[in-house]
Amino acid sequence: MARIAGVDLPNKAVKIALTYIYGIGRVSAVEICKKTNIDPDVRINTLSADDVAVLRKVIEDEYKVEGRLRTEVALNIKRLMDIGCYRGLRHRKGLPVRGQRTKTNARTRKGKKKTVAGKKK
């Protein structure tokens, strides 16, 4: 089992396995394969240690993944909250940020339904 950027990759095709890393999707996974000259359809367990090292190097040098990416995203949100703009206020309240309706739905942002007692039918 290969370990890249602190993530254990499952034994799947390289182009799929790489997407288990936060910050790498299907497109960048194929891109990485092209850069490292590794067949994207070959399985992770069949890779040699050298191949894994090359993959690790490319990902570490050229991509922002896992912890660093997460802190960047968190900082961006924090910036919005600190300057007190509309998007920041929405983040603070945990409501949708991009103008979606909130009369119904918006459950992803608002979380599980909270039933209000005595609400009119």
Next chain:
Amino acid sequence: MARSIKKGPFIEKKLYKRIQESNKTGQKQMIKTYSRCSTIIPEMVGFTISVYNGKTWIPVFVTENLVGHKLGEFSPTRIFRGHTASDKKAGR
């Protein structure tokens, strides 16, 4: 779709003129504006701009962090004061 770079950021002409003028004279007094859709540009840093929200003017002190946002983003138009208690409860 994002605005074409060729056009540059949108700023209401009147507001832009006033900012250029007060930048020349060096005095930064309050500017009242209705133009919520104007982009905040680096020249505006240090100004306090009063942005209309449909009812009152909200003073926005422009710092470097605000550059690139629109004026309206800092002047909320809706105030949520919480839900009213249900009628049933109130009647009891």
